[in-house]
Amino acid sequence: MATDAELRLRERLTRLRNLSLLGGARVSGELEKLQRQLERIQAAPTDEEIWRSVELARHQDRPYTLDYVNRLFDDWVELHGDRGRADDHALVIGLGRFGGRTVALVGNQKGRDIKERTERNFGMAYPEGYRKAMRLMELAELHRFPLLSLVDIPGAYPGVAAEQHGQGGMIARSQALMARLGVPIVTCVIGEGGSGGAIATALADRVLMQENAIYTVISPEGCAAILWRDAGEAKKAAAAFKPDAVHCLELGVIDAIVPEPAGGAHTNHDAAARLLGESLQDALEDLESVSPDDLKRRRRAKFRSLGVYA
Amino acid sequence: MSSRIDVSIEHRNVPEPSGNQHPNTCPQCSSHYRDDELEAALWVCPHCGHHFTMRARARIASLTDEATFVEEAADLRSEDPLDFFDLRPYTERLAEAEMKTGLGEAMVIGQGTIDGNACELAVMDFAFMGGSMGSVVGEKFSRACDAAAQRGVPLISVTASGGARMQEGILSLMQLPKTVCAVEDLHDSGQPLISVMTHPTTAGVLASFASLGDVIVAEPGALLAFTGPRVVQQTTREKLPEDFGLAEQNLRFGHIDAIVPRPELKAYVARLLRLFSPNGD
Numbered sequence: 132m133a134t135d136a137e138l139r140l141r142e143r144l145t146r147l148r149n150l151s152l153l154g155g156a157r158v159s160g161e162l163e164k165l166q167r168q169l170e171r172i173q174a175a176p177t178d179e180e181i182w183r184s185v186e187l188a189r190h191q192d193r194p195y196t197l198d199y200v201n202r203l204f205d206d207w208v209e210l211h212g213d214r215g216r217a218d219d220h221a222l223v224i225g226l227g228r229f230g231g232r233t234v235a236l237v238g239n240q241k242g243r244d245i246k247e248r249t250e251r252n253f254g255m256a257y258p259e260g261y262r263k264a265m266r267l268m269e270l271a272e273l274h275r276f277p278l279l280s281l282v283d284i285p286g287a288y289p290g291v292a293a294e295q296h297g298q299g300g301m302i303a304r305s306q307a308l309m310a311r312l313g314v315p316i317v318t319c320v321i322g323e324g325g326s327g328g329a330i331a332t333a334l335a336d337r338v339l340m341q342e343n344a345i346y347t348v349i350s351p352e353g354c355a356a357i358l359w360r361d362a363g364e365a366k367k368a369a370a371a372f373k374p375d376a377v378h379c380l381e382l383g384v385i386d387a388i389v390p391e392p393a394g395g396a397h398t399n400h401d402a403a404a405r406l407l408g409e410s411l412q413d414a415l416e417d418l419e420s421v422s423p424d425d426l427k428r429r430r431r432a433k434f435r436s437l438g439v440y441a
Numbered sequence: 442m443s444s445r446i447d448v449s450i451e452h453r454n455v456p457e458p459s460g461n462q463h464p465n466t467c468p469q470c471s472s473h474y475r476d477d478e479l480e481a482a483l484w485v486c487p488h489c490g491h492h493f494t495m496r497a498r499a500r501i502a503s504l505t506d507e508a509t510f511v512e513e514a515a516d517l518r519s520e521d522p523l524d525f526f527d528l529r530p531y532t533e534r535l536a537e538a539e540m541k542t543g544l545g546e547a548m549v550i551g552q553g554t555i556d557g558n559a560c561e562l563a564v565m566d567f568a569f570m571g572g573s574m575g576s577v578v579g580e581k582f583s584r585a586c587d588a589a590a591q592r593g594v595p596l597i598s599v600t601a602s603g604g605a606r607m608q609e610g611i612l613s614l615m616q617l618p619k620t621v622c623a624v625e626d627l628h629d630s631g632q633p634l635i636s637v638m639t640h641p642t643t644a645g646v647l648a649s650f651a652s653l654g655d656v657i658v659a660e661p662g663a664l665l666a667f668t669g670p671r672v673v674q675q676t677t678r679e680k681l682p683e684d685f686g687l688a689e690q691n692l693r694f695g696h697i698d699a700i701v702p703r704p705e706l707k708a709y710v711a712r713l714l715r716l717f718s719p720n721g722d
Contacts, residue, residue, distance in 0.1 A: 289676050290673060290676070291681060291685065294666050294667060295690070297694065298667040299643075299652055299666070300647070300652035302648040303617075303621060303647070303651075306617065306618050306649065307624065307653055310622045311625060326605075326645075327667065330615075330617050330648075334618045346611050347611065348607050348609075348611055358528065358607070371525055371610075372607060372608075378610075382610075382612055384611050384615055430622075434618040434621075434622045435583055435619050435622050437612065437618075438575075438580050438612055438619065439609075439612060440517055440520055440576045441517070441518050441519075441520050
């Protein structure tokens, strides 16, 4: 079982380490872009590897936001509630010391056992969750704390109350608030980057993605159900819309790939946290000297440049 | 209703197929009309008031003063960044949509005047691949924001969309933050976005620029939902309220400012334009 796939993964990991050194956050200019493209042609994952990423991104032992927080932060204080009507447990917010500075963190949170999974609504936020996130963003802006966001959500919750409380509008306003912040924002997709629910907290100066995370406009099952008229064709759908980190880097959607321990983040939480911590630290250091106006202007310019058309 | 799990973005909020019903037959009261009758009535059923879907060009003609609209960025076309192929290639679907609608994409932008008030317009067309938002829709909307900011005029958006265009994969999701950033730049220039939501305005478009209007109005009976009723029902098994996700419910819950019937829309938008104009004229 661990033979072929494992070997391919190890090999890819080595390639990815090179990629992230080359690329992402520090890359600008046409020359580097071409160089990156050259690298990627060799690194393009196969359909099998893409599906493996989907499975690993959803692995039940994969580290979640609080697993990373516990390993990376000192003096962590979790905050609760949206100051309006609820405390959405699918999303955690708080303050902590990271690399010698106070940072504000927002992260999607899934549960480990049945009880916790239910309590955290399988990681699917209600509009109240995004309002809770927005409350933290305002706090970060007021006190000049850099904002970190960890994204791991199958999708925003599709329910009657969620709609009545304004799911779509809240996702839009959470993004709009991020587009206005004058503090550095670093996002990492650490598992499932599911559609609108993910982008609500991912409008960042630096968007990172773990090696085996996925970032999607729709779940592979959902896409398959519509286009192939069969949810069982999820594997084909995933191969077609390419939600893996390498393709996201290629399309300019993310800035860098964060390596995971061999076999995936679930095999060694400590090592995964160390690798994530290094990448977050690098990204924050890059952004620290940039003025609030420049941060905002560049952040908007970056997202406004995304798309392919003729 | 089919039993398969349907959680699409592009298609999930599309109205139920009306079987063999003719497009000119009212789905609510079954009255049937000739093309010219419907056109004269702005595609509102004269009998029961049902609002039929309105095409982008007709919408622009109904809102702007005669011969004032000048289209912009009409030659933008979608690429196929993923070589997307499901049962058919994306490029084929695009070509077919263009043939069918006579439009290059699911959004038309340009400048014009409404009761003499200069403005920029960004109008979606549901007939072009379900009004789905891909790179070109995002870019056109983004340019409309810049054009409005440059000329110092408000932007009117009229949305009709099933959501993001999944054939462009993650890039279609990126049109959410892209259009959001464009609205923020528009706001920084001091100009408002007036958002008119028509049936259906769902998923990715509702979760981005459409919800950021300084004033948001909707047409009667329009479905305005992040997740449509079918998917909510299938996922949660909840009993849905009668008007789930419709404009009327959204007004009740405080998500929109008004429901304006189509024949009154031009005058309503003109009044807003006057209010936002520095001289009030």
